[in-house]
Amino acid sequence: MVTAITGSGFGDEGKGKTTDLLAEKADIVVRFQGGANAGHTIINDFGKFVLRLLPSGVFHHHVENVIASGVAFDADIFFSELELLKERGVPTPKILISSRAQLLLPIHKLQDRLEEERLGKNRFGSTLSGIWPFYSDKFARRSIQISALYSENLSNIAARFCEDKNVYFKAFYHIENAVSYQEVMDYLTDLKARLAPYLCDCPYYMNEAIKEGKDILLEGQLGALRDIENGIYPYVTSSSPLAGFGSVSAGIPPYKIKSIISVVKAYHTSVGEGALVGELSGSTADELRRKGGDQGEFGANTGRPRRIAWFDCVAARYGCMLQGATELAFTNLDVLGYLDNIPVCVSYKTNGEITKNFPQTHLLSESQPVYQYLKGWNCDISECSQYNELPEAAKNYISFIENQIGVPVSIISVGPKRNQTIFR
Ligand code: GDP
Secondary structure (H helix, E strand, O other): OEEEEEEOOOOOOOHHHHHHHHHHHOOEEEEOOEOOOOOEEEEEOOEEEEEOOOOOOOOOOOOEEEEOOOEEEOHHHHHHHHHHHHHOOOOOOEEEEEOOOEEOOHHHHHHHHHHHHHHHHHOOOOOOOOHHHHHHHHHOOOOOEHHHHHOOOHHHHHHHHHHHHHHHHHHHHOOOOOOOHHHHHHHHHHHHHHHHHHEEOHHHHHHHHHHOOOOEEEEEEEEHHHOOOOOOOOOOOOOOOOHHHHHHHHOOOHHHEEEEEEEEEOOEEEOOOOOOOOOOOHHHHHHHHHHOOOOOOEOOOOOOEOEEEOEEHHHHHHHHHHHOOOEEEEEOHHHHHHOOEEEEEEEEEEOOEEEOOOOOHHHHOOEEEEEEEEEOOOOOOOOOOOHHHOOHHHHHHHHHHHHHHOOOEEEEEOOOEOOOEEEO
């Protein structure tokens, strides 16, 4: 059975925790898109980890972890994460990398930085991990696929790549010969031997695993509102965090994905640019930010303070619809335990009209939240391990949200650790 675990919002919903948890009963965990630009936080018996590229199944020795074809594969980060796991005492995980994935190279990170500098106040708030230059090159068909490392044509592919990059860098950033063919070839030659033990023909591997009845988790990065097609363009990521893309990236039929767990956080956050309807400020925002997550709402990878809003049913409904959610993992519920009343945004007022649909991007800045206030539970629920141990007000909050979204909540997370989870 194939299950996707994906985000309904802007990311940071707790996909890492959810995947690590569910991986215990899985055979294969597949990271299907994005690169090392965001972190999945996992707290388990080995300690606290923020995984940027490795699938979140790496802490389970029985799990085969697959990096699928749609991932922006940064080999430097890959090897440094593997090294970090080793240093921290995690047994060497089983890992396979799709030979159809493409290489994110150091020049992509340089391009990302130079472009943010060039844009100045119009910058995107990039994490400077090279993601958009990587995907631009991939779709311009000049990128270097891992399988090309083993092709006799590698030197021609690398030469074309360098030539194109140098034209671009000269025009945009006035830098001559930004990338040297020889350096790129040296880098690629070094990778050739180091990557060889990990490679698989991902579509065949995955389809065979489905035939054998393996339990497979597809792990998405970021969330639906950052989807390149349906998110708040241009403040989106350069790939698709939607469960549907999981089938494309892994090379499996879409109808094989039987369950889609959309991870939804009990309040709303966003890192980076782009409108956030109902964005909180001042002491209200500071307090929620301080209490959120495992160490406050600060980027797992970048440390940037996350922008904060109350739960947004309009955005969550849209995000879950895009994901095709069949169930919800509702996370960070414990964080709201300090409130007497909890505002929930149930609709937007957009140019004077009330709407329950997520507006076109240019109308987001014209939209104000319409709140309904629910009773808070005003206590610590982080030790609750059964649904019936939760206070009535917390149960009502969960029911209210699931009715608003129209998808059942099957997992409730009341803390960042594995065992702080209630299966409903
Ligand atoms: P991901 O990228 O979706 O995996 O999410 P991040 O790791 O970027 O951010 C989620 C944050 O919430 C991390 O700090 C997690 O440790 C934390 N977290 C996850 N679930 C819970 C929860 O139920 N309660 C609390 N307090 N923190 C949680």
